[in-house]
Structures are given as structure tokens and as C-alpha cells.
Amino acid sequence: MSDFRYAVxxxxxxxxxxxxxxxxxxxxxxxxxTNVSKVRVGRRVELTVTADSEAEGRTVVDGLAKELLSNPxxxxxxxxxxxxxxxxxxxxxxx
Amino acid sequence: MSDFRYAVxxxxxxxxxxxxxxxxxxxxxxxxxTNVSKVRVGRRVELTVTADSEAEGRTVVDGLAKELLSNPxxxxxxxxxxxxxxxxxxxxxxx
Numbered sequence: 687m688s689d690f691r692y693a694v695x696x697x698x699x700x701x702x703x704x705x706x707x708x709x710x711x712x713x714x715x716x717x718x719x720t721n722v723s724k725v726r727v728g729r730r731v732e733l734t735v736t737a738d739s740e741a742e743g744r745t746v747v748d749g750l751a752k753e754l755l756s757n758p759x760x761x762x763x764x765x766x767x768x769x770x771x772x773x774x775x776x777x778x779x780x781x
Numbered sequence: 782m783s784d785f786r787y788a789v790x791x792x793x794x795x796x797x798x799x800x801x802x803x804x805x806x807x808x809x810x811x812x813x814x815t816n817v818s819k820v821r822v823g824r825r826v827e828l829t830v831t832a833d834s835e836a837e838g839r840t841v842v843d844g845l846a847k848e849l850l851s852n853p854x855x856x857x858x859x860x861x862x863x864x865x866x867x868x869x870x871x872x873x874x875x876x
Contacts, residue, residue, distance in 0.1 A: 695788075696825075697825065707826075710826065710828075710849065710850070717844075719841065719844075721831040721832060722828050722829065722830050722841065723828070723829050724786075724827075725826065725827070726828070727824060728824070728825045729822060729825060730825040731802075731805065731820065731821070731822050731823075732820070732821045734817065734819040735816055735817050736818070737816060746814065749812075750812070754812060
């Protein structure tokens with residue numbers, strides 16, 4: 687059994703209203719930013735799965751993403767396998 | 782001028798309380814999931830920058846991440862350059 691760290695990125699579906707993204711867009715002029723557009727705000731959930739294989743871990747994450755972490759009617763999700771404990775704190779860039 | 786699409790992943794700093802992550806952890810037993818741990822919930826903001834170069838675009842995103850999209854006292858952020866319009870809807874895996 688190994689520990690695998692995943693991120694689930696949950697974003698509003700294209701065409702679905704995104705009030706948070708709109709709020710960010712509306713505050714851009716106050717920061718004198720004029721070259722930013724198409725802002726969408728979603729969630730990112732990072733979690734650790736203890737499993738026999740990466741494929742088995744991913745199946746667990748996929749189930750959670752569908753049942754608990756996203757609303758499939760209005761959101762889409764994507765799963766990332768992370769190196770280290772968090773893509774945000776690790777020294778290795780996510781790219 | 783070209784359009785560059787970025788994602789900013791904002792996560793609670795290690796050690797900072799994360800009530801949303803805790804809520805997910807507490808609901809796992811109800812879904813009969815016992816092999817998931819260390820859940821952290823953050824935000825993901827995707828946006829398009831019109832700039833002369835990727836480096837220039839990234840500077841704009843970095844400024845926004847600091848001033849508008851994250852609270853540096855309790856959160857850390859990481860910037861990703863995306864292919865296509867969204868990592869979640871594109872066919873190319875983010876890895």
C-alpha cells in the first residue's frame with residue numbers, strides 16, 4: 687500500500703453563471719488591470735489516498751469527485767496526480 | 782499580443798485550520814471511504830491575460846494572486862500556464 691496525493695479541480699461548466707468570477711472581473715479596473723478577462727472561479731481539493739496502485743487511488747478520487755466534491759449538473763472536474771504533498775507548497779513546479 | 786490562459790491555485794497554508802477540508806473528511810465514513818486523508822480545500826481561479834509574452838502575462842497574474850486572489854497571511858498560491866481554454870475541459874491531461 688502506498689500513499690498517492692491527488693488534486694481535484696472543480697470548475698463551473700462553460701455557460702454556467704459564475705458570480706465569483708464576475709466579482710473578480712469587476713474589481714480589476716480598481717487595480718488598473720485592463721488585460722485580464724474570462725475569469726472563472728472554482729475549487730481545488732487536495733487529498734491523499736492509500737491504495738495498492740495509482741489506478742486504484744484514482745478510482746477512489748473519481749468516485750469522491752462525482753459524489754461529494756462536485757455538482758455534475760453545473761460543474762466539471764479534472765483529477766491531477768501530485769508530486770510531494772501539495773502542488774502549491776512543493777518546490778517542483780506543477781508544469 | 783497573445784492570449785495566455787493561467788490557473789491560480791490557492792490553498793490554505795500548512796498548519797492553518799481548514800474547516801471545508803475537515804467537513805469533507807467527516808463525510809467520508811458516510812460514503813464508506815476509509816483510505817482518504819489529509820483533505821485540503823482551496824480555490825482555483827482561471828483567467829486569460831493578453832500580453833506580449835508568457836513572462837509578462839505571468840507577472841500580471843502574480844500581482845493579482847497577491848493582491849486580489851489570495852490572503853498571503855493564511856494562504857499560498859501557485860500559478861500554472863494552461864493549454865487551451867481550461868485544464869478541466871481540455872482533452873490534454875494537465876500532467
